[in-house]
Amino acid sequence: MDNKKVMMITGTRKGIGYYLSEYYLDRGWFVAGCSREMSDLKHPNYFHFECDVANEAKVKQFFKETKKRFGRIDALVNNAGIASMNHILLTPLSTMERIFKTNVFGSFIFCREAGKVMQKQKFGRIINFATVATPLKLEGEAAYASSKAAIESLTQIMAREFAEFGITVNAIGPTPIETDLIKSVPKEKMAALINRQSIKRLGEFRDVSNVIDFLIQPESDFITGQTIFLGGVQ
Amino acid sequence: MANKEELYEIIYEALEDINSTLPKNKQIKNDPSEILFGSEGKLDSLGLVNLIVQLENLIDDKYDKSITIADEKAMSEHRSPFRSIDSLAEYAVTLLNTED
Numbered sequence: 001m002d003n004k005k006v007m008m009i010t011g012t013r014k015g016i017g018y019y020l021s022e023y024y025l026d027r028g029w030f031v032a033g034c035s036r037e038m039s040d041l042k043h044p045n046y047f048h049f050e051c052d053v054a055n056e057a058k059v060k061q062f063f064k065e066t067k068k069r070f071g072r073i074d075a076l077v078n079n080a081g082i083a084s085m086n087h088i089l090l091t092p093l094s095t096m097e098r099i100f101k102t103n104v105f106g107s108f109i110f111c112r113e114a115g116k117v118m119q120k121q122k123f124g125r126i127i128n129f130a131t132v133a134t135p136l137k138l139e140g141e142a143a144y145a146s147s148k149a150a151i152e153s154l155t156q157i158m159a160r161e162f163a164e165f166g167i168t169v170n171a172i173g174p175t176p177i178e179t180d181l182i183k184s185v186p187k188e189k190m191a192a193l194i195n196r197q198s199i200k201r202l203g204e205f206r207d208v209s210n211v212i213d214f215l216i217q218p219e220s221d222f223i224t225g226q227t228i229f230l231g232g233v234q
Numbered sequence: 235m236a237n238k239e240e241l242y243e244i245i246y247e248a249l250e251d252i253n254s255t256l257p258k259n260k261q262i263k264n265d266p267s268e269i270l271f272g273s274e275g276k277l278d279s280l281g282l283v284n285l286i287v288q289l290e291n292l293i294d295d296k297y298d299k300s301i302t303i304a305d306e307k308a309m310s311e312h313r314s315p316f317r318s319i320d321s322l323a324e325y326a327v328t329l330l331n332t333e334d
């Protein structure tokens with residue numbers, strides 16, 4: 001029981017979230033995952049909860065259930081996110097609101113609730129999701145990139161506020177990875193984007209888990225408030 | 235319906251943890267008139283944050299109700315609900331008995 005490690009991951013029904021759930025379950029973690037719909041992931045140490053990450057009441061219920069089942073939360077991975085590509089002149093306010101609701105408000109609620117649990121434990125690791133679209137200032141991605149810029153800022157300030165509770169807060173900034181998030185991006189756009197990275201290839205799931213492995217290891221207790229970009233993007 | 239006596243007990247429970255981190259001369263007594271926060275208070279702002287988080291958790295456990303104690307309303311009250319154990323208990327009872 002004492003050696004039990006519990007990770008909460010958002011957006012686990014598919015893509016990176018699904019991969020991370022399986023990856024950490026394979027490594028002995030207990031995983032509490034959520035998504036708006038049911039998950040087909042079946043594992044004795046996996047608990048799935050259906051919720052919209054921006055629904056505060058539901059998220060609080062998810063934390064309650066997770067604490068009841070697993071007793072603690074060692075790491076939170078705020079993976080759930082949505083994107084939208086469009087010129088600003090063609091971006092409806094509703095798109096902007098939808099993106100900020102999931103990406104920013106959702107991450108904020110999860111961080112705050114995790115902070116309450118981790119504060120009591122005097123230990124915790126929070127990993128948020130940023131993007132290379134922010135430093136690359138990609139045209140057509142204003143809504144997505146600015147929502148993730150907010151995540152970077154939240155991460156930096158939370159890192160300071162949570163430091164004395166033994167909680168570190170960092171972010172990973174992936175390059176495009178072959179997932180649903182980028183399936184509608186035209187090929188030539190993608191090639192141009194990858195060309196701006198130092199290492200010119202698509203990201204892979206293992207690149208993400210590698211950074212998370214580093215951030216959650218006990219020796220990383222002196223690393224907080226950082227955003228680690230993949231692919232050599234600064 | 236929650237009552238103030240119950241809330242005193244919950245606050246005392248929350249204070250057990252807080253007291254373990256405070257120096258001897260700053261220990262908070264289990265007494266409704268004890269001043270928590272403000273110029274004569276024994277808690278600094280972070281101590282108050284800790285107390286509120288503990289209190290919200292304990293209230294959720296006991297009443298199965300999720301309340302937000304430090305909201306805009308609490309912050310803008312003319313008489314701060316965080317001043318004493320008594321005022322905090324009174325504010326929490328009001329929230330518990332009015333929130334859905």
